[in-house]
Each structure stands twice: as C-alpha cells, then as structure tokens.
C-alpha cells in the first residue's frame with residue numbers, strides 16, 4: 288500500500304516536471320506575473336505632489352466620480368460635510384440619519400495612489416453630535432480619526448498620502464462607534480492604481496448597511512435608533528444605499544446590453560457580513576476585498592463589515608437583474624434588494640426566458656410603494672380613507688398574497704382558494720385579517736369547493752399592512768367592501784383562533 292502511494296507521488300512529480308518542460312519558455316514569465324506583488328505602501332510614494340492642487344469631485348450614490356486621468360501624484364483637496372438629517376428609510380417610515388455629504392452612504396471619493404490628500408471635515412452647525420472620520424485608505428494611527436474630531440459648527444483638517452491602491456471604506460469613529468455607523472456614517476474612497484482602473488461603460492456605487500429601529504420592519508412613522516438591537520446584531524433593515532427602494536423602480540441602476548458594468552460595493556455594517564450576489568449575472572471579475580488581485584467567474588462575493596469589493600460584468604441579456612445580500616431573508620424581509628435594469632434586444636440563443644417577476648422578488652417588483660407612503664401620511668393626520676388603504680394594500684398584495692391567490696384573486700383550482708367573490712369572506716369580513724395574521728389550516732369550503740390545506744401566518748406584517756391588505760381584498764373582485772383598521776388588526780393579532788396554522 289505504502290509503495291503504491293509512493294509510486295503515485297513520484298508519477299505526479301514526473302508529470303509536473305514534464306508539464307513545465309512542455310510549456311516552453313513562456314511558463315516562467317507567466318509565473319512571475321502571477322506572483323509579482325505591487326510593492327504595497329513602500330512602493331506607493333511617488334514623491335511630492337506636482338502641479339496645482341485639485342479639488343476632488345465628490346459624488347452621491349449611486350454615482351462614481353470620473354477617473355482621475357492623471358499619471359503624476361497631486362495634492363487633492365477633499366471637503367466633506369457631516370449632516371444629520373431625517374430621511375426615508377422605507378416607504379412611509381422616516382429615520383434620523385447621520386451622514387457624510389448628506390447621503391447614505393456618504394460621498395464617493397476618488398484619488399490616485401501617491402496623491403497627497405488634504406481632508407477638510409466640516410460638522411454642520413445644526414448637528415447634535417460631534418463626529419470624525421476613519422478612512423481605511425489612510426496610513427497612520429486611527430486612519431484620521433484622532434485628527435478629525437469635529438464638534439458641531441467646526442471644521443477640522445488633516446493630510447495623508449494615499450500609499451496603497453484599493454477600494455476603501457471610510458466611517459465615523461466617534462463613540463459609541465456602532466451607533467454612528469448604524470446611523471449611516473460610512474462611504475467609499477477609491478485609491479486608483481497608478482495606471483487607473485481598466486475602462487468600462489458604466490460605474491456604480493452601492494453600499495450595504497444594517498439598521499436598528501425601535502419599531503419593526505416597515506412600521507410607519509418616525510423610528511428611533513435601538514441600541515439593544517444593535518448590540519444584539521439583530522437589524523430591522525439591511526439596505527443598499529440607506530433606504531428601502533433606493534435602487535428599484537425608476538431609481539433602478541441602468542445599463543444597455545453589450546456594456547461592461549462595474550460595481551464599487553462597500554459594506555458599512557456595523558455588524559453584518561454581506562454575501563453579495565446579482566441574480567442572473569456572473570461577475571467576470573471581482574477585485575475581492577477591494578484589493579489588487581481579481582478573481583474571475585464569481586457568483587457571490589463576501590464583503591466584510593468595513594470592507595469592499597469591485598466587480599465587473601458584461602450584460603448580454605436585457606431585463607432586471609436583482610442585487611441582493613444572498614443571506615436571503617435580508618433581501619426579501621429586510622430590504623437588501625436593488626435592481627439593475629438592462630435594455631437592449633432579446634438574446635434568445637443565450638436566454639429564452641421571461642422577465643424576473645413578482646413571484647420571485649415580491650412587492651419590490653413593481654416598486655411603486657408610493658401608495659404605502661400616502662396611506663401612512665394620511666393615517667398620521669387622521670385622514671386615512673378607504674381608497675388610501677386600498678391603494679396601499681394593492682401594492683403590498685403583490686408578492687405577499689398573489690404568489691398563491693394570484694394577482695386577480697382567482698386562486699388556483701384545487702390548491703389555493705379564490706379571494707374573488709369568496710363566500711367565506713362574505714360570511715365574515717373579519718376572516719381576512721384573521722387569516723392573514725394567524726394563517727389557516729384544515730377543511731374550508733369556498734364557493735362550493737372544499738379545500739384542506741395550509742396557509743402560513745403572515746404575522747411579520749405590521750398592523751397597518753394587515754389593515755391595508757385586508758381592506759384591499761374586501762374592496763376588490765366583487766367582495767362585500769368595508770374596511771379594517773390598524774387597531775382592529777392589533778386586536779386580532781392577540782387572539783389565536785382554533786384553526787390557526789403554524790406555517791408548516
């Protein structure tokens with residue numbers, strides 16, 4: 288036995304040697320390129336800045352500044368404002384974000400390796416908190432944090448030389464650090480390698496973050512930061528670019544078939560690691576961890592909290608491509624979903640199929656959740672009408688209920704009972720919110736047909752979502768009308784009926 292193993296080992300060695308020989312004189316050169324390193328920070332100092340100082344072009348997500356286009360080191364001036372402001376985190380839900388440049392993630396900064404960056408951090412006078420910045424592209428203790436501590440209404444300045452090329456996260460590092468990051472204080476700085484990045488047709492800036500609100504997912508109105516949820520690493524939202532729907536519907540990223548698209552993707556955290564994936568695409572290249580090397584032909588790339596990656600793909604087939612964190616409950620139940628819409632001629636020889644639809648991506652497919660915001664605003668002022676509820680309910684029905692009961696409420700013969708003209712609903716309209724919140728199992732007769740199946744409870748929905756969906760169902764397809772209020776939904780949530788299902 289031992290002998291056999293030895294033989295195989297020797298054979299392998301011989302084969303390897305033979306292979307090297309066959310490959311000819313090219314082989315050693317190739318190997319040299321594969322192992323050659325960039326020299327890191329030691330080789331990243333190209334001397335003192337040349338020419339006139341340059342004002343950095345900063346862009347808001349999903350935009351990326353143009354390439355520096357320089358072949359010499361310069362002095363680059365970056366002026367970044369810290370702005371604390373209330374913005375939408377989900378339709379009808381607001382949150383007080385702390386931002387670099389007024390957006391989440393913060394402004395994209397683009398410099399060249401060897402540049403001397405003079406950084407001005409201004410904290411707006413109406414801020415409540417002091418802030419600072421730690422740039423992962425800085426060589427020096429704290430990455431700038433200690434030199435940039437800035438009280439409201441103050442400006443601080445520090446200078447660093449960008450010695451390492453790569454895509455780097457920056458973030459606030461003021462205590463409690465987790466809270467500052469959770470409130471949206473992060474962004475990306477690209478330090479281009481001396482030769483620049485290979486040119487592509489489109490570049491986009493996408494950054495993931497996890498958010499911790501006092502209310503549950505999609506609970507309406509203003510939501511506060513929940514420190515305990517943050518400590519428990521139990522986010523309410525996981526989002527791309529700081530808001531649910533920031534990159535869907537008419538805000539989707541765009542491309543044409545035949546184009547090369549590059550994504551600069553960061554993960555601000557503060558807690559979660561992203562399994563970043565684009566449904567229906569394969570990354571031709573991934574500069575993993577935002578570094579110098581790229582991998583090819585990648586499906587999903589891991590982006591750590593406080594890390595980044597660059598990915599290129601060529602678009603062949605038109606349609607919607609869905610950017611997700613493939614830790615998939617985050618995509619479909621916490622908001623980590625964005626769309627890249629590609630236009631161009633069909634390519635049936637590559638893909639015969641139809642557009643990705645609501646079955647897959649739920650209510651984000653139509654992405655017109657504005658009605659939900661309208662209903663939330665009306666509820667706040669006490670002017671919520673049945674029509675508002677119907678409109679909001681319609682948007683939420685897509686993907687939540689239509690998967691089984693179909694968009695027209697007809698259900699599927701023998702499998703899913705109809706909601707349209709349902710005599711089960713007519714017998715007691717309160718059946719609708721009860722079934723939504725507690726599910727249903729065991730025998731039921733709907734319009735003369737027997738069903739004996741299980742509907743899982745949808746109790747992840749908030750009270751007002753249940754009220755709106757139920758009101759939509761009651762006012763559609765020949766059902767008796769009426770309305771369900773948020774308060775009724777809350778009441779019904781508390782009482783479990785005998786035929787409730789556990790969702791198995």
Ligand SMILES: [Cu+2]
Pocket residue numbers: 385417418419459460461467472
């Ligand atoms: Cu801060």
